[in-house]
Amino acid sequence: MTTTADYLVEGMTCGHCVMSVTEELTALEGVQHVEVDLRPGAASTVTVSSDAPIDPDAVRAAVGEAGYSLSDPRP
Template sequence: MAKRTITVKGMSCGHCVAAVSEALSKIPGVSDVTVDLTFGTATFSEAAPVDAKVLKDAIEKIGFEFVG
């Protein structure tokens, strides 16, 4: 499994962290999600490379901005 870190804009509280963690965890092949509110990042393991559009759609669907 490879580790990947993405930047997510718009997070400001613990609820945001939970929402992003949950959204990413629902993507097939994604596990071990850790969201860092201070740096605005989400780090996770992926069994195989996940398409950036899939990540973007999951993040934007819950109201945040996917930076990449």
């Protein structure tokens, strides 16, 4: 069964940003697919599909490794 989770990522502005974040997230164990809705100047939505839930701290670390940060979800 596939699990899907959305994350808001701050600071992404171009295709290179998308590639960097996708590469880091895809390297996480269990991640099958990463899709990015790029929104320059705003938080981009990153959808991660995996075979089991991914630890949010691992996602935060992978996004940080790519040079970006997760936005805290707004209520």
